[in-house]
Amino acid sequence: MADSDYESVLCVKPEVHVYRVPPRASNRGYRAAEWQLDQPSWSGRLRITSKGKMAFIKLEDKNSGELFAQAPVDQFPSIAVEGVTDSSRYFVIRVEDESGRRAFIGVGFVDRGDAFDFNVAIQDHFKWVKQQSELAKQAQNPDQGPKLDLGFKEGQTIKLNIANMKKKEGAAGNSKLRPAGPGGLSLLPPPPAGRSPALIPPPGEQLPSCPVDSQPTSVANTDAASSWPQPGGATTAASADIWGDFAKASGSASTQNQQSPGWVQF
Numbered sequence: 001m002a003d004s005d006y007e008s009v010l011c012v013k014p015e016v017h018v019y020r021v022p023p024r025a026s027n028r029g030y031r032a033a034e035w036q037l038d039q040p041s042w043s044g045r046l047r048i049t050s051k052g053k054m055a056f057i058k059l060e061d062k063n064s065g066e067l068f069a070q071a072p073v074d075q076f077p078s079i080a081v082e083g084v085t086d087s088s089r090y091f092v093i094r095v096e097d098e099s100g101r102r103a104f105i106g107v108g109f110v111d112r113g114d115a116f117d118f119n120v121a122i123q124d125h126f127k128w129v130k131q132q133s134e135l136a137k138q139a140q141n142p143d144q145g146p147k148l149d150l151g152f153k154e155g156q157t158i159k160l161n162i163a164n165m166k167k168k169e170g171a172a173g174n175s176k177l178r179p180a181g182p183g184g185l186s187l188l189p190p191p192p193a194g195r196s197p198a199l200i201p202p203p204g205e206q207l208p209s210c211p212v213d214s215q216p217t218s219v220a221n222t223d224a225a226s227s228w229p230q231p232g233g234a235t236t237a238a239s240a241d242i243w244g245d246f247a248k249a250s251g252s253a254s255t256q257n258q259q260s261p262g263w264v265q266f
């Protein structure tokens with residue numbers, strides 16, 4: 001069984017009204033105001049189905065589902081389905097019976113959203129039909145379709161900016177050559193040699209001026225050691241002179257005690 005034998009439902013609206021449409025006096029279109037909107041001829045359910053490329057608008061009874069009228073639609077837009085000029089909720093459809101007799105009747109929806117769904121359902125079906133026909137033509141004649149030409153035309157050139165690419169590559173190389181410290185952290189390069197950070201004194205004070213000694217460390221250590229008192233010679237005499245006052249004070253402690261009882265002997 002072919003796919004066109006299957007009938008699919010496109011849209012179902014539970015409430016729709018049917019009106020008698022007076023003959024069209026001119027080509028200006030139908031007007032719903034000319035209908036007796038307060039006295040519909042019939043009320044029931046509307047169902048849109050599709051079978052192959054055809055769409056069918058079926059008016060059915062709400063309870064029993066008995067078919068009241070059917071409007072076959074072979075293309076859209078067409079005279080099979082027309083909207084009125086003074087409202088978006090009313091349409092004129094062309095119904096057809098089994099014997100082939102046709103008549104135009106008016107249908108109207110209570111809700112404006114139902115009228116929108118009715119119109120979109122028919123549009124989407126015929127969009128699908130158009131796409132299927134185009135795909136079938138392309139499948140039969142694949143060489144007739146548009147071809148994508150990606151080649152350069154005569155005299156056409158392109159320009160590549162390689163300078164930025166080199167800079168990016170150099171920056172990436174520098175980041176890779178940076179040594180990594182403990183824990184995977186990258187280390188910063190040392191400061192320039194011969195420069196030491198200057199100390200800023202607190203307000204009201206000045207840094208002492210220290211002469212820079214250019215001698216080696218061993219000579220400085222020798223001079224520092226020679227500044228301390230050394231045993232023997234003049235150093236011993238100097239040390240005797242330094243402690244001489246204390247010796248005299250200890251030798252004359254008795255005299256000081258006699259002269260001043262307030263002194264305490266050490």
